[in-house]
Every structure is written in C-alpha cells, then in structure tokens.
Amino acid sequence: MYGEAKSGSRASWKAWLRSGLALVLLLQLSLGTWANQAQAADAAAETTTKETAVVASAPTREQVGQAVTSLQTLLSKSNPIGDWDAFGLARSGKDVSSRYLPEANKSVDSGKLRLVTDYARVALAINANGGDASKVGAGKVNLLSKIANFEKLTAQGINAPAFALLALDAAGYQPGAKDTWSRDNLIKWLVDHRNTDGGWSLGTGKSDVDITGMVLTALAPYKDNKDVTGTIDEAIVWLSNAQRDTGGFGNPTESSESSAQVLIALTSLGINPVDDSRFVKNGKSTLARLLEYRLKDGQFSHVAAGKADAMATFNALLGLTAVERWMDGLPSLYSGVNSATKTNVTVNGISGILATGSVTGKTALEALVNVLNGSNVTYAVERDPKYGPLLISVADLENDKFGVYDGWLYAVKRDGAWVTIGEGMSSFALQAGDELSVYYGSMETALIHSVKLEPAALREGQPAIVKVEKETFDWDSGKLIVSAAEGAQVKVGGQTVTTDKDGKAELKAPKAGSYSLTVDGYRSDAVPTYLSWTSNIQVASYFKKALVRIEGDAGVLASGYAQGGTALEAIEQLLKANGVKYEVVDSKYGKYIESIGGITAKKYGGYDGWLFAVVRDGSWVIPGEGVGTFLLEDGDEVVVYYGDATKLVDPVVITPAQPKPGKAFTVTVTNRAWNWTDNKFDPAQPVVGATVSIGGITVTTNDKGQATLKALPEGLYSLQVIGYEKDKAPSVVRSVTSLPIVGSYKDQSKIAAWAVDAVNISRGAPLLLGINDGKELFQPQQAVTRAEFVAALARGLGLKRTSNVPFKDVSSEAWYAKDVGAAVAAGLVSGVSKDSFAPDATLTREQAAILLTRALKLKATTTTKLVDAEQISASAVAAVQAVIEQGWMTPYVGKFSPKATLSREQAAVIAVRVMSANK
Template sequence: MNGEASIIGSGKMRKWLRGGLALAIALQLTVSSWAGIAQAEEATTTATDGVMGTATNGVMATDGEKSAVAAPTREQIGKAVADLQSILGKTDPVSDWVAFGLARSGKPIAGRYLPLANATAANGSLKLVTDYARVALAVNASGGDARKVGAGKVDLLSKIANFDKITAQGPNAPAYALLALDAAGYEAGSQDRWTRDDLVKWLVDHRNADGGWALEAGKSDVDVTAIVLTALAGYKDRPEVSPILDEALNWLSGAQLETAGFGKPSEASESTVQVLIALTALGIDPTADSRFIKNGKSTLARLLEFRQADGQFSHLVTGKADGMATFNALLGLTAVERWMDGLSGLYSGVPAATRTSVTVNGLSGVIAEGSATGKTALEALLNVLNGANVAYAVDRNPNFGGLPMLSSVAGLANKKFGGYDGWQYAVKRDGAWVTIGEGMGTFALQAGDELTVYYSDVETMLVHSVKVEPAAPREGQPITVTVEKEVFDWDSDKLVVSAAEGAQVRIDGEAVKTDKDGKAQIKAPKAGSYSLSVDGYLSDAPPSYVAWATRLNVASYTKNVSVSIEGDAGTIASGQAQGGTALEALELLLADKSVKNEIKDSDYGKYISSIAGIEAAKYGGYDGWMFAVVRGGDWIIPAEGVGSFLLEDGDEVVVYYSGETTKLADPIVVSPAKPKPGQDFSVKVTNRVWNFTTSVFEAAAPIAGVTVKVGEATATTDDKGQAAFKGMAEGLYSIEVTGYAKDAAPTVVRSVTELPIAGSYGDQSAVAAWAADAVKLSRAATLLRGIGDGTVAFEPKRAVTRAEFVATLARALGLKGGGDGAAFKDIPSGAWYAKDVGAAVDAGLAGGVSAGKFAPDATLTREQAAILLTRALKLKATATTVLADAKLINASAVASVQAVVQQGLLTPNEGKFAPKSTLSREQAAVIAVRVWEAKK
C-alpha cells in the first residue's frame, strides 16, 4: 500500500490495517489535537458575538503589536459567514459575484439568480472575457450549465476559449478565464483558440521579474498576483508551475503589511481577501503559515478587524461598511471556511456529474441522509450535513500533512470508546464497495456513487450482500434474508467474503439476528412497502456491521379459489373464497358459513385444531385435520403448513379429517372415458402416494372397499379398485367417492368429479378437435345443444345468433327466473330461448338493439361477444395485450376485448383478435364451458 510506512507508526496500527481497513482509516481515525498547532496563541477578546472584530472592539492584543493574537476558530468564521449570507441574501437585484459567493458558501439563490443570468447572456452586455468568466462562475456555482445559458443557449465557456483578445486585460483575464474553464470542467474543442494549457503557459511566461504579476509589466500588484496564484493552484504540481508559485508567495509575503493586511497605496480589506483565497486554493493554512504572520497576527485575523458591528465589512479598517468590501469578505471567509472543512478552493466549481447519495450512520441509526454534489466524498458529506443542520468538526492533523479528517458529527467524536474507533467512510460503485486507500478529503466521487459515513472500530465490517428469498415476496409468504460480510485482506490483496453471523435484520418492526450461515428467518409480512435494514448496532461499543438498508415491496396476494371441508362423516362446507394462503381462504369460508373452528399457533406455524366440533385426535391416534390442493387438475401435497401455502387463482383447497391410512382418490378413471347413453362403464379408484424424499408421486395403486356413487346408482370398489355401473341416460352426472368408516377416520377423502354422458351429433366430425370436448359437455349440461335445442345436428361453423349466445350465457351462469321475452316484440313467447333471454335481461347482462326489439336471429361479432362477457362476469383488464388489428376494434369494445383476452375466454389468432368476425357455434360452446367452470 503506497505510503503506508510513512503514515502508520505503530505495530498495532499496521496490524489493524492488515486486518482489512484501508489507509483511509489511518487518515480518518488517528486523533491528534489540532488545538496545539504552533500558531494558536492566547488573546484577550471582548467581542460579544464570539467573532473577531475591529481593534476598537478590543480584540487586538493588549500588550503591543508584537504580542500574539488568537487564531480565529471555525465557529467564529462560520458565524461571520452566516451574517454575511443573511445580509447579502437580501440583495436585489442579485449581482453575479453575490450569487457566486452565496452559492459557494452553501446558500444558493439559483431561483432568483439564474433568470437574471439568462437575461444577461441574451442582451449582449457581455463584452470582455472577464464578463463571460464572471457569469460562467456564478452560473456553475448556482447549479446551472455554463454551456447553455439563456434562451439562445449561449456557451459561455466556448466564448472564453475562443476570445481572440483574451490577454488585452493583462493577467487578470487569462486568470479568470482559467478559473471558469476549470470550475465547469470544460473539454476543449479541436478548433478552440485557447486551451487551459495555453492559459497556464501564458501566465507562467508573463510574470514580473520580482516574482509576481500586475496588469502591466513592472512592479507586481497584490490583487493580480493573488488572482493568478488562485488560477494556477490546480496546476501546482507541474514542474514549470511549482517553482514560480513559491517565488510569487515569497513576493506576496514581502508585500504583507505590518498589520498583517495587504493593499497599496493604502491597506484595503479586498486585497486581504484575494490573498486568503489564493492561500486556501493552494492548501496553505491561512492561520498558521509563518510567511503570512506579522507581529503574531495572521492575514485571516486582520481581515476580521474590518468587520463592523452589524456583520458588514469596510474597505478601510477605520471606514464604514462598504458593499464591495462586504461581498468580497464573503468570498474570502467562504474560502477559509472551505479550507478549514478540508474542501477544495473557492473557485473549484460544482461537478456536473449526477448527485451522490449520502447516508450518515451513528451508533444507533441514521443521523442524516440525502443527495448532494461534491468533487470529493468530504464535500458531498458536508453539503448534506449543512443541509440538515447537523453539527460537525473537521481537523487538519499536522501529523498527516494537514490532511482533513472528520472528527465529529452531531456531537459524536472520535475515540468515544477509547480505542481506534471513529468516523470512517465507504463508497459503493456499480453495486460493489470500492477499496479505498485515501482520506475522505481527496477521494474523488463519480456519477452514481453511494457514500456511507459511519462510526466504527477495527471490528466493524461492511455488508457485502443481502439476498432476499423469495426475491419478489408476496403477502403471507415467510422471508429468508441471507447476509454476507466482506473484508479486504491487505496481505493477500484479495477481498474475503463470508457469512455475516450476528447481523441484525429488521423489517416491519421485527428484528432477527443472522445465524452462523448469515441467515435470518422473517415471519410473513402483510402487503406493503417496508424498510429492510441490516445493522450491527451495540449498546456499549461501535457497531459490528455498517448499517445497510433498502426498500422491500411485499405484493398484495389474494386469489380466487374454491374450498371444500370434508369431515369424518360428510361434507361440512364448500364454496368460493379468497385468500393469499390456504388458511386465509379456509378462514374466510368458515366465517361465511358460520362454522365454529379453532386455529392454533405452534413452533411450526398455525394449524387446524378443530372444525365444527371435530377435534384433532378424536379417535385417539395421529388423526387430525389435513389439507391438499388441486391445481390444474393435479393434486399438490404441500410440504408446508396451511398458514404459509400460497394459492393461485382456480385452486381447489380440500381440508379433510384424516387418519394414518386416509388416502386421496387420485386418479379416478372412467372406462370407457366418454361413455355414450346406455353404455355400461366402470369407475376405478386409485391413490398415488407422495414421496417426500424424491418429491414425486409413486405409481397409482387401487383402493378397495370405497363407495362410488354416480347419479342415483351406488357401487363398491373391488380389490382392483373398480366399481361397475349400468348404462345411463344422456346428461351430466357427478361421480362421488367416499370412504366413511364407523368410529374411525375416513379411509379415503371424499372426492367429486363430473361425468358427461352425451351422444354424438350427425355432423360431429365437422367439430374442430379443440372444441370437441366442449361441444359434448355443453350438450350433456344443456348449455348449448343442437339446432332447435335438438340432438341431430350442431352446425359448429355457423355463426351463433344473439338468442343462442345470450341464452347459453344465462345457463352457464345459472340464471333463473325472468320473463318470457314479452318485452321484445320479436321474441315469440314459446321460443326455446325466451326464458333464458328474459333472465339475462333481468340480470342486466343483455338488452335490445332498439326499443322493443332484441334481434334474436342476428349474428354476433367477436367484439360484441366480448362486451356481453365482461358485463356478465364483471371483468376488468389489468394488463394490455398488443393486438395487430387493435385499430379495427370499436372504441366502446376496447376494454372488453382486453379483459376477455386476458381471461382466456376469447383468444387471438396469430396476434389478431378479428373483432368484426362472427362468433361460431363451436366457439360459443367453448366459451360457455369456460364460463360454466369458472362459475362453479
């Protein structure tokens, strides 16, 4: 690690860093009192506001000019700046320099200033390069884009870079030009007249023999020299720049007056301000550098002697408050304040990159958070703390070359626990923590960085990853959170990731610590948005883990299902219900049917203790309440409790009383599969045991001795599991399988399935294969039968009429009652469809095409069928399906078409819905069966 040996002295500290903390910790946490700095001396101060005042206020040393004067404190500078902000913030109209100073001191007035800047850029008043530079600096500091100012999108930076007579104003113009281009990070164009390198070279080549600069060749000027030094500060490490800076500083030191101030022919506060800005830009301590101490007084202390009682500043030390001196004082003191806080110089600019998110964690939670711009981690942090009015302190430790170190936040200071504990920082970039080897004051941020500042010690670890399972949790679903920690091994130069044991996971008021595998089990939360956090907060020590947090969205989860409750001697209740889990649906049905029950908690979750007075262990063994689910026609044997099993729409939840040998009838096989009217058939009852080891069903085995009932006929299965039945008339029958036993739990769970017995139409072969089963079922269930309600021909391809479709829909929905269609003159009272149409009309599902007219024989288009279906089933689309012929759909039918497509009642063909095409009778039969099954 570069520079480690020169910075870290003790073996204990080296061991600490090898244990995984970066050089940044040494920079951040080694605490050395700044109070002992060589130039901090005692003084007598009588200023009542705690800020250095004029000599007449008694802050000068009482024993002569050669006595020491106390170095102004950070608090005093902050108070003076705050007063200036209050005074200048009322300025109207706002000048460029006032806007610049307020913005750089943390109180931007962009809303008032930027419109003025836009107008200035448009009215042609900008003539000199210093005009463009001044406005560019103020716009950039205020958060604007100096390359697009005003309605005409004036590029102020390009204007500067291509200003032909840029040197006509002497060093002043090139210096301010360089400051403006640097502040905005200007990228030179290939045809630019002046690059930043050109400007640096010109300033280097045009200094005076005495080492300074002036507007004209000759004896150097303090103000111009200070401005050029400020402009060249960003290039101080260049070999052609570094030596001339030293020479210029020596000249500037020689030009300092015995009062510690600057200016000729008379001392002026504005000259002293320019020197302070230059010193801080170069990283020079304005309170302690011996070159700029006269008679024990620093340049900064001298500037504060120009401060008036009302907070304004004067031009001359014996003069009155002056507007120019006041806003210049804001610039100078802001430069000092930024230096004391470890920030870059006054003119360093605002980064154009995306704002950085900042979180500050203390010993038990978040102290402050927000987003801010900042070229360094420290600048972004302080911008957030200032915005939240959170107190802080930054030290510049001479042991580390005066590098800035965060020493306290919100009153929490380094070494609270007496060890190597203190404020630290980490940066996440592209989802991963950055390996840091420098202090917060120099770490350059990038767009999208996430900065976390936290109190820590040697043992504090970063959270490497947090995995939530399931990734998209749903209501009623338990959550597993797995946490990993990371440590950088400086010996192997590798990142070591391992399970984070003992981390505290918090969600919805519940806190659970991770086990040795880094896992924490969280109970199922309700739907909503939660803060999921991981931390290692301790009551008497720094945190063991850096706090981590994110938002966790738990989706609402309610499904429409059917529930059947089978007791030990018969069905207790059945019906439709809603719920996210099997237990929720069960409890809803029990409440709806007013069935007494008792649900209890255990270490393994909730379980059913009793229903309708039937309690677990009624028969003295391992008998009790169980559940299973039919999904898509297949049984699911859950490996989890009734309280955590998540449902899907259409599930059939079967809750049953079971003994040790109770079986589920699955599958039930009819032979022949589709018996015709009068044809003998058999029903075979089997059971497939679920193998929890292999997670598959074993081969089906017959169940003997159970009762099978079809219609009014009853039979008992033999040792092959078969029950024989004589032929039956056409119709729709239920097959009921039961295995009730006296004084014992059932041998088989009651199971009911349907058996359609139907003949074939004369044109059965014309029915499409995809509609064949639906046509037969609709015949057996008398939903839609042959022409004239007969059994001879079905005419599958013929367009269905309005009367046929509405009557079929009414039957599928089980609508009863209604008139005989007398309300419509074109419906004969004896028509086969009259009562069904009347029921549909009474239910508000259908109406006439005009007054007194139903048009029963009119054909029905697919979009008209969609409207009837959405009205009958109260459907609403929750998503949008892209249809190739969407433009052909009538506006009044768009929502209905989307709803039926989403529900699968009407399906597109190759992406087309064909809204104007007529609906065929075989299509109507399929729809009728789907509606009928959904209604059940």
C-alpha cells in the same frame, strides 16, 4: 472500502484514518468562546463603525465561521444580487441561486458583457450557484466558449487570462478543437509574464500583491506541473517578503483586500493560512490581521481603523470563505461545482441515520459537508499537520467513544460495488453516480456486499428469505473477502429478524405495499457491526380464485369458489360465507386448522386432524408448508379434509373413456402415496374398498381398485368416490368427477379436440345442444345465434324458465323462448330494440363479450395487450378486457379477433364455464 489499523498508538490511529479509513469527523459547533470574546470587545469599544473586534493571534474555525455567517447575512440582503456577491455567498454555503440565476440570464441576454473578465465573472457565479455556464439565457450562450475564443483576451492585462483560467477550470470546460485559447496557452502566458522580482502586476515594474495572489490562485491546480512549480515557489518567496510587520499586505497602503487575496492564494495552494512561518510576522498571521479589519456590525474596512467599505466587506467574505473551506478540508474557493454530477450521501451514527441527501461535491468531504449543512447537522474538522483534514465528530458523536479505535469512516459505492479506498475524504474525487456512506465504526464494522430476496418478487402472504453477505478487504493480500453476514438485523414492515450463521433471515410476508428493507448492525453501547444498508421493496397484492372443498369425517361441510392469496385465506372466506364455525391456531410452526363445524383434531384419539391438499393442473400437490403460507394460483382446487392415513384419490379412470347411454362402464380408483424421503409420488396403487356411486348406483371397488357400473340413460352425472368409516377417520378423501354420458352427433368428428369435453358436457347438462336444440347435428364451426347463446347462458346459470317473452320476433313455441324469457326476467339481457330480440342474428366475439359481461356483471381490473386491439369497437373494449381477465373467453396468439363470429363450439366452452362457476 475502509482500511485497517495496524497499532494502538494515537499516531498510528491518525495514520489509519488518513490512509485507509478516510474518516469523516464531525462536531457540534460551539460558538461560545468567540461569542464571549466579541461581547467583551463590544463592551470595551466605542459605539462606532470604525471599531474593530478583538481577534486572537491564531483565529479558530469557530471565529472564522462566525465572521462568515455575519457577512452572509449582510451581503445576501442586496437586491438585485450582483455576480461577485452571488459567487461568494454560494461558495460560503449560502444558497441564493433562485435569486441570482434569473438575473444572470438577463445580464447575458442584455448583450452588455464585453470584456473577457465579464464573461469569467458571470460564468464563475453561475457555476457556483449550480447553473450551467455553457447554456445561459434565452440564447443558450456558452460563456466558456466565449472565453476560450476571446480574440483579444490579454488586452486587459494579467487579470484577464488569470480569471479566464479560473472560470474554465471551475466549470470543467471541455475544450474545442479550434479554440483560440487552451489551458496550456493561458498557463504559459501567465508564467511568461511574471516580473523579474517573482510576482505579477498589471503593468511593468514592481509586482503587486493583489495581482500576484490572483495569478497564484489561477495557477494553483497546476502547481505540480514542472513548468509551473518553480514559478510558484519564487512567487511565494516574493509574497512572503512583501508581507508587512503587521501580518498584512498592501502597497503603498496596507488594505484588507490585499490580505483577502493572499489568503485565497495560500489556501488554493494548500498552504496553512494560520501558522505557516513564511506568512507570520511578529507572531501574527495574515488571517489574524484580516480579522482586525472586522467592524462591530460584521462589515470590514478598507484600511485599519477605517470606515465600513463595500469592496472590503465583499473581499473579506471571499478570503474568509477560502480559509473556512481550507480548515474544513474542502476544495479551494475557485475549485468550482460540477452541477451535472450529484452524489447520494447517507450519514449513519451508532443507532440510525443522521442525515441524507443528493448534493454536488468534487470530493467526498465536500459532498458530506453540503449534506450536513443542508440538514442543519453540525460537524467539526481537525487539520492535522501531518495527515491533513480529519473530520472528528458529527452531531456531538466524537471519535474514540468506545475506545476500540472507533471513529468516523466512509465508503463509496460505484457501479454497484464498493470502491477500495486508500486516501482521506478531503482528497477522494467523486464520480457521477457515486453513493457516499459516512458512518461511525471501527475495524469490526463490515460493509454489506449483497442482500438477496428469495423469492426475488415478494407477494402478499408469502414468507421470504433474506440472504445477506458482507465484504472485507485483506490489505495484506489485496483481496476482497465475501462471506455470510451473521448477526445482521433485517428490518421490514415492523419486524426485525437476525441473520443466522449462513447470513439468512426468514421474514413473515407483510401486507401488499411499499416498504423500506433495512439491514444493519446497530448494537447497544458498542460500535455497529455492519454499515446500514437500505432499499425500497414492493410487496404485490396477491389474490387468486380457487375452488374450495371442506370434507368432514362423514360428509361435505362447505364447497364453492373463494378468493385469497394463501390457501388459508380462501378457506376462511368460504367458511365465513357459509356460516361454518372454525378455529385456527397460530403456533411457532405456523398456522393450522384446529376445528371446523364442531369437528376437532384428535376426535378419534390418534393422529387424526384437519389436513389439506391442492389439485393444480389436474394433479395433486402435497404442500410442504402450512396452510397459512401456501400460495394459490388461479384454477386451484383446495381440498381440506379430516383424516389420518387418509388417501387422496387420483383422477379416476373411466373405461370406456366416454361412456355411452345404456352401456355399462368401469371405474378404476388408484392412489399414489407421497414419498417424503424422495420428495415425489410413489407409483399408483389400487384403492380397495372405496365406495363408488353415480345416478343412484353404488359399487365397492375390488382388489384391483375397480368398480363396474350398470348402464345409465343420457345425462350429466356426478361420479363420487368416498371412504367414510365408522368410528374412525375416512380411508379416502371424497372425490367428485363430472361425467357426461352422452351419445354422439353425426358430425362429432368435426368438433375441435379442445372443445370435445365441453360439447359433451353441454349435451349432457343440457346447455347447448345441436341445431334447433336437437341431437343430430352440432355444426361446431357454425356461428352461434343470439337465441342459442342466451339460452345456453340461462341454462348454465340455472335460471327459472318462463314463457313470458316481451319480443314480437320470439314465438312462444320456439325451443329457446322460455330460456330467453328467463334471461330477460333476470335482467341479464335485453333486445336489440323494444320489441325485437333478433334471435337468429349471429354474434361476433366482441358482441358475445358484451352480452357475457352484462349477464355476469363483469369488470376488468387489468389490461391485456392484444395484437388486434385497434379492431375492437370502443363500446366493447371494457367487455373484452373483462372476459379475458376472468377467463371466460381466450385470445389466440395474442389476438382476440373481435369481428369474427363466435362459433357454436366456442359457445359450448363458455356455457360450461358459466355452469361450473355457478355450482
């Protein structure tokens, strides 16, 4: 969470950046000045490796960077690559891990590591290259534990505990309860073995610059420890006094390696290596002096005006890398890499993302620099003497571009929430799982608190509301303020919508697929109002099967099953399949149907036009949205009708509920008007004057909405209610009800309640009658035979009956013969062998699924989890999944019961479903 500027002065601006906003300031690196100087030096110098380059008294970041780049090129050529080279290259930003880590494994596996400094050296190099020093080689050797438990650790002298401490700290070693050496032990040993003059040396007597620099580097993380502070202060005094008039170090002879070690120590302690007065002699700093050892080819000499030296060149890489990291505000050379922790970093400019990646980094600034370097995006850091490292530009985008206290800011999301930050990027310590966002902004730029989708799971064809909230931090009250994010730009699937005052934006539903949903506040020639927010979303494919009826002003224009995600998609599919012309208009209010089959809105000069409603679970649904956005569910009946004040008929009431053959019955027609004010249906009212017809009989409803119908013979009838009017829109939407008028079986009471309607329809159709195709006994729980089931399927599909049956066990006189013949002729079924059909054989449920799948050519696209899935035969798995997915057969409490026989009442239900789908 960013801070807040308190005044307009340059000084206060810097304070604001440091304390609250922790700016990341990045700049295109310009190497022109240093390159020109180098060219001038080359022209004036002799062509010999002894010549040094010309160096300014206060070397710049660009000069140091060029020297490091040259050293990287030189040292990365070594093959195989050594431990120290691998360490220095990795810490300078040159990735050699793929080459080095296998060599490190071989080195450990060889068993040649003997000294504690051997373990420390390899551990430091492995860690710097992103490896795990606690699991090295085939044996998963823990080098850190080896160091902490090295019995004769101090036998080598002062450098052993110093490097041991460096290695343990770099890898973040977690000490064991029984370790021989703890960090406190190592620190105390180093403090206790300081020479009386203030420095350290391998032996007794006068202190040594290189060893003193090494120990100071190891003790640097503990400089605020009361037992260490004084020791470090005195050692710095000694080191300052040991500096030569040339600005360099070394005794008895000055060397570049000594200067490099001092630079590592100074930067580790946070001391300015360029102009700290304690380490500038005759106007020349240690850094300036070290660069004087640089030869024309980029290598370094051991002594002034000397030849190229491998040790000097390597140490120069370490010393200059330490300085470069200090200039960039990064953790010190030996600070280490937490290879187990990666941070997702995104860098946003004023119009989009500049870089992104997942990297390691102990501080926010280190993670940022690693991402920018990996993306080849240039940057610059300014070390302010008062406020510390300030990153001043990214990819040529510098602070104060718009003159409104704008600049590079950063924010960190931890555990799903933005962290309140009161420090700079160079000191902000990252934790596992952190998300770092670096962005160009100002006090006006707000963070996105939340982005919510309504509905949460997007589906194709369904519009969505995106609700965006922003958050700001009131530094005076110390409270987080969350409010609607007005004016944010929401982008997905090629569309951009701006949030309203409530932070809401309505999106048109994109096609099914994966999308990036972005919320940002980018503006033309202005600071962004919001930090860009991005997330991946999925839009599910959405197709449902529905029965669609198109009712004109005088009759049916089309009817049948269709698929679609929205009502309009299913309607259009049906109309196209039936060759019916239509016109859909896309207005600012959404899509609507203008005409169908030549019938155009306002045909009668009023408010008449094409309307739609849906029957779902037996009840009317009056959509509060357009036909183009209304989402379907499987089993819906979409009724498109031409009307004005046209009434939708409730399910008619039949009295008695199950009419018997030869008996009159009454039909009651009612309507419930939709109350838009209360958003519910009004109480049912009788529909007067509607025309009710069935079996050639037509009656008009009276003032009670009733019509009495004369007796009809047994059969399955279509009961129709209409209200067509002359020269006006219909008064009633046509309603059709399937009505079986049938007698009862002697065992009617044994039929399960869920199967009664299907058994009655099956009798009236007829599809599956009683035993031996009769009307006496139905035997609902008896296993259905192959003959009964195939005959019911053939009748349900309306196949033309034939007496041509190719099976010896099917008599031409059998009641099912012509139906089986029809099924065989249509290629829907076959026998159990060439000559045998096995008509009396009973069917298991999985066998019925196979027959049904073959007959209807079904295929499964999804998998339903079943408790008894393992009981299904391998040959029946696909068929079982298909009949379940498409609703032909139904599991019970998660079980399909594949080996159980299919009962006759179950077969009746399936037959009715087949007939209904075949209409």
